[in-house]
Amino acid sequence: MQFTIESRELTPETVKSEPRSTVIEAADRDAALDEFVRRSASQLVSFATPARGRESIATVKKNDSVYLVRVYEA
Amino acid sequence: MSRSDPPTSHSSVLVVDDDQALRGLFTTLLGKNGFAVDTASDGRAAFDQIHRHNYSVILLDLMMPDVNGFELLDRLERDSPALMEKVIVMTGASQRAIQNLDTSRVWGLIRKPFDIENLVSSTVACAQGKRSH
Numbered sequence: 001m002q003f004t005i006e007s008r009e010l011t012p013e014t015v016k017s018e019p020r021s022t023v024i025e026a027a028d029r030d031a032a033l034d035e036f037v038r039r040s041a042s043q044l045v046s047f048a049t050p051a052r053g054r055e056s057i058a059t060v061k062k063n064d065s066v067y068l069v070r071v072y073e074a
Numbered sequence: 075m076s077r078s079d080p081p082t083s084h085s086s087v088l089v090v091d092d093d094q095a096l097r098g099l100f101t102t103l104l105g106k107n108g109f110a111v112d113t114a115s116d117g118r119a120a121f122d123q124i125h126r127h128n129y130s131v132i133l134l135d136l137m138m139p140d141v142n143g144f145e146l147l148d149r150l151e152r153d154s155p156a157l158m159e160k161v162i163v164m165t166g167a168s169q170r171a172i173q174n175l176d177t178s179r180v181w182g183l184i185r186k187p188f189d190i191e192n193l194v195s196s197t198v199a200c201a202q203g204k205r206s207h
Contacts, residue, residue, distance in 0.1 A: 046187055046188050047189060049191065059099060061096065066099045
């Protein structure tokens with residue numbers, strides 16, 4: 001299955017900048033997120049368990065920045 | 075030290091973490107859920123703030139430079155044992171690294187990466203004085 005991964009940098013005040021999207025082939029959303037973390041050399045910080053059929057939300061950290069990540073079927 | 079929006083339905087939280095980006099994330103997450111959030115970057119700064127403010131919850135990272143989370147817990151247990159019930163330990167450390175941590179001394183333990191709903195619900199429960207054990 002193909003999943004779209006959308007990431008935006010988070011600051012304490014707001015969500016900053018335009019989202020960056022990438023498509024990843026994976027068995028499920030968790031695997032897609034794992035692959036995104038691996039490819040981007042980032043670190044998973046938090047996640048939200050989605051209702052069935054909804055997008056997954058997570059935050060990842062890379063260097064000194066935290067990114068809000070949305071994962072949904074492409 | 076920084077403080078987010080003033081307290082509304084809940085109470086105040088002290089986030090103790092040496093990672094600036096994570097302090098910002100916790101401030102955002104908990105601030106959106108009605109908490110006033112203060113932050114400290116190490117155990118020494120946290121200890122000072124704890125004695126100046128009456129926090130409902132202390133979210134504590136363990137691995138920090140200078141006075142780390144283990145040392146802060148020891149100080150709190152010695153000087154202010156009642157505050158131990160307000161501490162939620164947040165850690166990404168291995169099980170081996172925290173094998174000597176007695177979680178019955180604190181309100182609870184949350185592993186990183188954490189479930190956002192679990193973090194918020196645990197913080198609310200701790201602030202309300204509900205027991206986790």
